[in-house]
Amino acid sequence: MEKELQEVLNELVGEESLEKFRVEYEKLIIALKKSHENEKRLMTKCRELKAEISSNSLKVEMALKLSHEDQTTILSLKKELEKAWEMQDASNEREKTYKETIKHLQHDVEHLNDLVEQSALLAASEGKSVGDLLKLKDELTAERDTLLSEVVTLRENIEITTTKQYEAEEANMKAQEKILQLQQDIQVCQNECSRETRQKEKLEKEVKQLRANIEAQHLEIKSLHAQCHRSHEEHLKMEQHLHEQKVVNERASKELELLHLRNIKLQHENEHNAISIEHLTNENHQRASELKMEKEEVSQMKHEIAKLTKIRENTQKKLRMIEGQKLEQMMDEALSNFLAQSGLSIMMLVVILIRVAASDERDRLCQLNQQQDWLGGEIETAQKHLECDKRKIDELIREKEMLTKNLIKAANATERQLDLVKLHEQTKKTLDQEILNYKDEAQKQRKIIFHLEKERDRYINEASDLTQKVLLSMEDLKVQEMEIFEYKKKIAEADTKLKQQQNLYEAVRAERNNYSKSLLDTQQEIMEMKCKMKAMSQETGQLTEEIRSKDAALVKEHQEFQRVEKEKEALKAELQKMKQQAQDAKQYMENQDREEQKLIKMISETDTEKARLKKELEQASDPSTFELIQKIHSLQRRLITKSEEVVEKELLLQAVTSELNMYETQTQEYKYEIERLAEELRNVKKKYYMQKRKEQTCREKERSLVQAEQPLIMPQRIDGPRFTGGGFSMKQGNKIAV
Template sequence: MMDMEMNADMEREEGSETGGGSNEGSSTGSMYCTLEQNFEQIRNAMKNNRALESYEHEYKRLFESLYQSHRSEDELTKKCKTLQEEVAEGMNKIFDLEKKVEIGEMNIEQLKNEIIEKKKHTDIIHVREQKAQEIIENLRISIAKLTEEINQKSKQLSTEEQLPPTQEKDGLTKENERLLGEVDALKQCLKNAANYNQEIEEKVNETEEKIKSLQETIDQQNNDMLKVQREREKTQSELDNLYEKFIIRSTELQTVDEAYKEMQNNALKQEQLLSDQVMENEKSQKELHKVTQQVMSMKKSSDNLQIKITQIEKELNDKSRLIKDLNKEMHGKQKELERLNLEKENTESKLTKERNLNMKTEENLKRNVTILKNSESEVAGLTKCIESDKKTIEKLNRFKETASKNIKEQEEIIMKLNYEIRVFEQTNRRMQTTEDEMTAAANEMRRHIKKLETDKNKCVIETQELTVKVKDCVDELKLKRLEIADYQKRLHEADNRFRQHQTVFDNIRAERNSFKKNLLLVQEEVVELKAKAKNLNLEINVLKDQLAIKEADLMKQEFLFNKLEKEKDGLKVEITNIRINMSNFREEMEKMKQEEKFLKKTLQEADLTIIKQTKEIELIMNERDIIGTQIVRRNDEISLQYNKMQILTETLAGGEKQYTQRMDEIRTLKLELKNLKLRNAALEKHTSSLNDLRDAVSHLERNLNKERLKVMALEEEVQNPLNIHRWRSLEGTDPDTFELLKKIQILQKRIVKMSTEMINKDKKIREIEKLYTNLRKVLAKQPGPEILVHLNKTRRALRDRGNKMKSLVAELNMAISTEHKFEIDKIKKELNITKAKYFAQKKKNLKPLEYIKQIPATLTVNPNKFHYSGFDVNNPTSKDSTISSTVITQ
């Protein structure tokens, strides 16, 4: 008792220190103070009365049980408050993390869009570079052809005329210098383009690093979300104690198990597909390695061929020098040496053809190298795609592990709940055994059961809401399956790309085989040229021997010339005839000179046309530059539009944030209203129970007062007995009263037991009510199905907007590409027209040159004859031949 009094004093002091706290605390404290005072009074009275000493212990136990129930109520209220605060904090954390995740997803989508745009820009720039390289290579080929034609023309003019025109040479040298300057300018443009490509690649690498860092942050945020979700699930598992919800959860677990099995099957299929792709990629890498080795061997062989060609050119130069020395020694043998020169020119033309073939082979090698680089870049892209697929599979595995963990936790929770259900059923059985004895309490319990039935109906409504949530989860599973189907489509696309790469590699192999064949043909031609060079050396040696023989014959013919001077007089008549023929030949020579002047004029006109064409080409190049600037301006305009779109998206995000904040405020206000209503209902229930207790206390006090009066009366009668003399005192006791006292004691014991049982039942009922109220509060705080529907609608709207934006961007790119293609087609058509004009003019210029080549063929003498000082060595001399030779020498 002293402990109880001390505890009561401590509670009073705590109530005074806290300043009253609330009206409930003050009312309960005052009530318990009055009860303690009454308890002390009644206890003192019982101590004074010996008859009531037997009831003192039971009365004390009743008061102690009441005091413990009060303490347990206070403790449970504190625990409920702490749990409510923890739940509120967890919900706030979840909302904050969801907002962060949404912001991170928005940033990721923006960065992905920027990467796609930059990749498209790089692809466009690569296409431009390839086209520029093709144009430059075509220009180089045309310049080489023009230089070769100019050299041929200069050689022909030098052979035909004794005095070469210096003015034309100067003009040709100037044109060559100008063309070389254009080639240098084009090289500088190529260098600038290469630098620009390097800068773009650096930017792309920086963006990829940023994406990696953002992905790491997102993974961390996802881990935090998973931790918070686990804590939330634990709190919900501790609060979910109703039997009907257990059944719903069991059905949900069955559906989740089925979905989990399907996910496992899909994951196994994807792992098999990935393993197959990895094997195929390894095979493709091995083939690429082989192709690169073959290309290196081809490069080495081409280098060896170039070295051999340079050696052949050096040998040819040495031979040309020897031929020039022989020309100086053999002024009289010009006709035969012209044949040798013609053969030399043919060999040089063949060498030029071989050089052109080598140039073509080098160009093809360069193209193959570019194709290989592109294929390597595509292979790198495929490897990146495979890595991204691996990451997605890892994420799915993580999700699978988390799902399995959640399933295990839910199974443990179900076991606990089943155990609690069994305990609850046992208590119900005990209650059914005591129902027969407690009819009055049964009526009250029936009323309470009606209330529980109303609550049951509410729970049924809540179960329907949970079924709606389950349907939403099923929809999300369907969406995830659709995402898996998209990944499978991507894998099929990657397979198609890989097959395309295989076809490209097959084409490269075919081209390699063709190049090998061309190399074999070139090697055979080189061997033939070497054989021809050996034959030329043998012929030159034979000609030297013939010259020695002919010089001996000339000495003999000089002796004969002295004899033939006597016959000169007879041949003067023939000389006059020959002079007439010579005059005719001179007239023909003048006609030939006129034709030569006409041809020179045509050459000058051709030069003018070439100058005009070069000017037109410059104009085309300027137009190309203008088009490039226009494209740059359009790209700038597109970038400005993208910036505007980003600003609009940011404003939309800000509006959505404000909307979510307002919705959160509305939710908090609704939750506060529900809490106030629940508090009001709890206070009303508490007040009703207090009235019942007060009535019971007043009834007990009345009974006590009656019993006290009876005891006082009996004591007075014992002390002052009436009719002493009339009545006789008898020995013994009254058995009826003793039995009645025993019955009273038994009944009192029963009453005490019943009161204790009632107190325990009331405690259990209060605990159940508290759990029920806490569940109602938690469910009220949790978001309803309407919010999930709204979220799904917003997500769908955002997806539709994203798809529309992607379609608009694709349409813009298509429009830009179509405009670029039309402009390129125009430029190609104009180039083809200029090429056709150029080749037509070239043919016109070549016709008079062919006519000039045909004219000296008619004037050539038989090759078997060798004229020197008017005598024929091979054939016998005649008078006519000797006269003609003397005239020619004069």
């Protein structure tokens, strides 16, 4: 499959238009290879982790069982301890009771002795019969004997209880030591359990991580498939884009014409807008002047209104005063006339006058209110006129601003339209050229697409076949994994066999594909291995003979070494003796030195005495001085002999030390020789064991190759490499049973 993919890529290399597709296909192939390798690696890791988890779980279970058993033993030991303590307490109580009884008995014995003495005294004093006293004495002695026997038994009981107590204490100590040991064992088991649980959690995390990686790899494969699909869709889109570009080009040409017409229309509108703007500016100036006039009129009217209000107030005051005066005069005249004509009372007249004045006052007030309302209405109308004028001014200003903005926009739009026209002309030319190029490329692309569609159908069929095969192989893998897992569970107790089988399984699985690919080469290797095995067997025979000879030499050397060791021990004993002698000699020398010092002191004293005596001799000869001189001479002779003995002993010590040094160097040389021979023996043994292992591996390989020669293994085709999944061949015929 890889060869076919490579051929397809080589076909795509020459064409520049399909360079992008070629690069994407290469990436896809690389990603598939990586994902396949990762899948293989992860599957192997998953298997290893599952096996480790199962073995660890079994270990944890065993540790938990052990801890449970230890707890039961601890509980039983605690119970035994409690019993021992209870027994000890009981023995202590018994001991106390025994001691108390002994004290009582001793007290009774003393009391009886006192009684015997008293009875003896009484017998002597009162003159009782001797027979009664003897009887009493016999009874008392019998009682004393019984008490003494009881004391002896009690003492024996005390000794027994003390021995039991000591035994109980020893048992207690042993039990406590055992409890401490068990607690330590439990602690160790708990630590192991916690370590195993941590390791288990770690392994579970790794498994989860590996599963996540596998899922990520699957997602990556899916994304690559999707990318391939997208590239195909992009190709289709390119064709659609070409078609759309043609349509767009036609539309652009039509739009160009429309824009040209629109440009002419906009120019006319622009001119018309300029004329209308001039007209509006003139109107604006007129309205502004009118507004100024109206504002002045309004201010004048406000001023006149204020004046009129003042005048009205003044006139109202004057009118009120005049009317009051007139009323008073009229009232006086009317009263006088009325009083003259009719004889009415003054009070009635006053009431009538007040009513008349009130009605007149009401009429006047109504008139004034009407005037005031009229003036307020006029003021409001004037204010409304002012507000309307203000609004009109604001509207005119806004219209002016809008017109200026529209003018600017129109100018910008015209410029843009001109630029667009130029751009469209340029794009039209380029698009015409591109359309011609696209037409040429479209013909090429149609041919390539036709070819690619054929290949795609072929690849889709192959991919579906391959996916079915992969699924079948994955199912087989899962079944095999489950079987392996069950077998590993069964063989968890025998760790050594499991490791050997795992190693064999790994070696066979690693070398399975190589053996299936090149069976003929392996047969040649078998022949070579047989020759090598013969040579190795000869070498092993030689090595065994060498080992025997070396062993014999080693035995001899060992005997020699033992002899030397014995001599060394004897020399050590002699050396110890010599050292002791040397110490004694040293002690003796020190004593001699002390004596020498004393003698020197004595000599000095004798010298002084001699000098003194000489003087005395010179004065007068005395026999005592002669004796002193003889003593001095004898002391000097003794000193000389002692110093000679010390020198001889020092020489003897030097000779002994030199001999000891010589023996030590000899023993050191013997040691080095023995170590060298032991090292040589170890090296020879290593070579022998290595040769044995090589021979064993060769036999195992030969056995596995003999098994591999069974009809289950089919040699792979040599027509090219095949895409394999999970370390297994995709073909059903190439399955290998392990």
